[in-house]
Amino acid sequence: MNLIQNVLQNWSSYELAMEGVLILSILLISLLVIYISSKNKKILFLSAISLSVLMLVILIGIFVSNIILKIHITEIFRMIPILSLLFLLSNLGILLGFYTSKNKTKSFTFSLVRREYFKDSIKQTVFLALLGISTLLFLSPQTEVILSISILSSVITIWFTYWISRYFLK
Amino acid sequence: MKRIKFKKIKFKKVNTKGFVNYLLSILISSVILALILISLPLTERVSSSATYDLINKSSMYWAQEYILKLDIQDQTDTKGKINKTKSILQSRLRKIGVEQSNISSYTQEEGEYIKISVQTTKEKELIDSVIKSPYIVNIVTRKNDVNYEDTENPLIPYLPENYNPTDFSGEDFRNVYVTKLKNSAGEYSYFALFKTWPWRSDWKKFLEEFSGQTVGVSIDGFVTPVQINAQDTTFAVSASTGEDKYAKVTDILYNSGNIPLSYSLEKEQEVVADIAEIDYIKLTEGILIAILFIYIYLLIIEKTPKDILLKSGLSSVLTVSGWITYLKVTGTPIDIFILAIEVIAIVVIIRLVTENIESRLNVTILLLVVAILGVLFGSGYVKMFTKDLILLLILSNLSLLICSFYITNVRKSLKI
Numbered sequence: 141m142n143l144i145q146n147v148l149q150n151w152s153s154y155e156l157a158m159e160g161v162l163i164l165s166i167l168l169i170s171l172l173v174i175y176i177s178s179k180n181k182k183i184l185f186l187s188a189i190s191l192s193v194l195m196l197v198i199l200i201g202i203f204v205s206n207i208i209l210k211i212h213i214t215e216i217f218r219m220i221p222i223l224s225l226l227f228l229l230s231n232l233g234i235l236l237g238f239y240t241s242k243n244k245t246k247s248f249t250f251s252l253v254r255r256e257y258f259k260d261s262i263k264q265t266v267f268l269a270l271l272g273i274s275t276l277l278f279l280s281p282q283t284e285v286i287l288s289i290s291i292l293s294s295v296i297t298i299w300f301t302y303w304i305s306r307y308f309l310k
Numbered sequence: 311m312k313r314i315k316f317k318k319i320k321f322k323k324v325n326t327k328g329f330v331n332y333l334l335s336i337l338i339s340s341v342i343l344a345l346i347l348i349s350l351p352l353t354e355r356v357s358s359s360a361t362y363d364l365i366n367k368s369s370m371y372w373a374q375e376y377i378l379k380l381d382i383q384d385q386t387d388t389k390g391k392i393n394k395t396k397s398i399l400q401s402r403l404r405k406i407g408v409e410q411s412n413i414s415s416y417t418q419e420e421g422e423y424i425k426i427s428v429q430t431t432k433e434k435e436l437i438d439s440v441i442k443s444p445y446i447v448n449i450v451t452r453k454n455d456v457n458y459e460d461t462e463n464p465l466i467p468y469l470p471e472n473y474n475p476t477d478f479s480g481e482d483f484r485n486v487y488v489t490k491l492k493n494s495a496g497e498y499s500y501f502a503l504f505k506t507w508p509w510r511s512d513w514k515k516f517l518e519e520f521s522g523q524t525v526g527v528s529i530d531g532f533v534t535p536v537q538i539n540a541q542d543t544t545f546a547v548s549a550s551t552g553e554d555k556y557a558k559v560t561d562i563l564y565n566s567g568n569i570p571l572s573y574s575l576e577k578e579q580e581v582v583a584d585i586a587e588i589d590y591i592k593l594t595e596g597i598l599i600a601i602l603f604i605y606i607y608l609l610i611i612e613k614t615p616k617d618i619l620l621k622s623g624l625s626s627v628l629t630v631s632g633w634i635t636y637l638k639v640t641g642t643p644i645d646i647f648i649l650a651i652e653v654i655a656i657v658v659i660i661r662l663v664t665e666n667i668e669s670r671l672n673v674t675i676l677l678l679v680v681a682i683l684g685v686l687f688g689s690g691y692v693k694m695f696t697k698d699l700i701l702l703l704i705l706s707n708l709s710l711l712i713c714s715f716y717i718t719n720v721r722k723s724l725k726i
Binding site for chain 2: 152153154155158161162165166169170173174177214215216218219222223225226227229230231232233234236237238240241260263264266267268270271272274275277278279280282283286287
């Protein structure tokens with residue numbers, strides 16, 4: 141609980157409000173863009189769950205680094221939600237792009253979307269993991285932690301989204 | 311007379327399109343090579359005529375801790391007032407563009423204190439002026455029994471005790487517009503124009519009552535005399551500066567809320583800046599080797615089509631080298647760790663988009679949403695990163711188009 145207490149005591153209401161507005165506006169406007177492009181509620185719900193899970197995973201990631209790994213949380217850690225959102229939204233954007241390009245074809249089924257999403261997620265995971273691991277050697281410890289939490293939380297969320305998509309994309 | 315017949319000269323149809331494409335391919339090759347050469351570390355040493363080394367911000371950082379002692383006279387809602395003071399101070403620092411700042415409050419020997427830790431590359435003088443004065447604004451009127459023209463005591467017009475307080479304070483104005491106006495000497499300098507709500511008739515009455523007279527604006531124990539113009543209702547206070555950066559600070563101080571508590575600077579001390587030090591040369595080598603190995607892995611193990619790898623690889627090189635060249639040529643200082651994160655993020659995005667070209671528009675729009683909102687509502691490093699991301703997204707999309715055209719043309723020319 142140290143981290144939450146620390147944030148509540150040391151962050152001014154201006155900072156809390158601005159951080160809240162930033163994250164919430166990104167989530168809401170991204171979901172709006174996703175809905176406008178897909179016009180499909182199933183994809184909207186899937187994306188909403190995915191983004192919410194990402195926020196939760198990031199929070200857990202920061203907690204773990206602070207409490208278990210004893211890493212001092214500084215201002216630079218505010219980059220984590222933005223970076224993770226970039227990685228996850230690019231993954232969701234690919235799902236959206238495939239859906240919008242195929243949904244009017246005769247052979248379209250959601251299982252086709254899931255299959256393609258699975259392939260894309262594997263490629264993205266491999267690329268993120270390789271790039272993350274290989275650059276870790278050259279970065280400062282602080283940047284390493286930021287990049288690791290961002291990549292890990294996005295990869296976990298991407299695979300959670302794939303797993304939960306079986307219930308939505310039917 | 312015999313008519314001489316000239317043979318018709320037949321010109322072979324020249325393939326202009328092919329020729330132009332060929333020229334463009336050569337041009338693109340040269341641009342790519344030039345960008346790579348300029349962006350690589352230490353290449354500026356090759357030529358003495360141009361200096362275009364990457365400016366690393368890490369040497370520009372300074373860090374300081376400020377302790378402010380709060381003057382709490384009215385004990386009601388002290389916690390709320392302290393929190394409001396912290397919020398306003400933080401918003402002032404963020405508006406001025408401070409990279410890292412932390413504000414906390416504590417009680418010590420029955421006194422209330424605020425501790426501000428700042429780490430930034432901004433000018434210290436600007437940060438000092440934002441922190442050290444609360445900028446509590448009050449409108450005051452002249453006392454009848456004071457001689458403001460006293461030549462033996464020239465400080466009289468500037469001391470608040472020589473004025474009567476009024477009901478008007480900073481909170482009564484919806485906005486203070488800082489702009490350049492002609493002063494009495496006919497030169498341009500900055501003035502603060504006080505604007506109140508249209509329905510506030512009391513302010514209008516006040517201006518009418520004191521029309522043609524001198525009143526004062528008291529800011530933190532110093533009064534600036536203001537002559538109210540008899541012709542119009544403009545209330546303009548001299549900002550005492552002609553420099554843009556100080557005018558910006560004045561604008562921020564006037565328009566970032568009204569601090570409810572007065573305070574004084576108790577202590578300030580320099581601290582060691584906590585910077586994520588990265589060797590730019592090692593990092594460039596590292597990222598280049600990492601990307602090369604990943605692409606070899608994708609080609610051999612993942613069996614990714616060569617076309618996609620070539621296009622995404624070339625686009626990544628063009629985007630990253632174009633970006634670093636821009637930073638070098640314009641002399642824009644950058645945090646190397648931010649640059650590293652930017653490069654990693656854009657390489658991932660380009661690779662994803664190249665393989666899923668039908669999703670390019672969706673991905674770009676979604677990422678632009680993040681970037682634009684980051685610029686609007688973010689602060690410090692987030693704002694810097696998202697600002698750069700907008701440019702990088704534009705650059706990466708352009709690079710993808712150029713590289714598609716280039717690869718197709720080179721293939722046609724070389725017949726492969």
